[in-house]
Amino acid sequence: MxxxxxxxxxxxxxxxxxxxxxxxxxxxxxxxRAAETKGDVILVDLRRLYGGE
Incomplete structure (x- = not known):
């Protein structure tokens, strides 16, 4: 990316x-997951996609 x-x-x-x-x-x-914690990437799973943050 x-x-x-x-x-x-x-x-x-x-x-x-x-x-x-x-x-x-x-x-x-x-x-x-570690990259997300550092703010390097946004991870979107099904729960987040359909339910929001």
């Missing part, structure tokens, strides 16, 4: 408002 963000920036797209987001119906790895 960071790679795509850097590609966009390389094309002159302002990425200051980019929020990396992963969607899953099966859950997330511990590494992704």
């Amino acid at each position: 960071r790679h795509v963000e850097s590609l966009l920036a390389g094309r002159g797209v302002d990425t200051s408002a980019v929020r990396l987001t992963c969607y899953s119906g099966a859950g997330f790895t511990d590494d992704l």
Whole structure:
């Protein structure tokens, strides 16, 4: 995901408002959960998708 963000920036797209987001119906790895805790990514599971925050 960071790679795509850097590609966009390389094309002159302002990425200051980019929020990396992963969607899953099966859950997330511990590494992704840790990244969410640090604020690096937004994780959206089915509960969050259909029920909100």
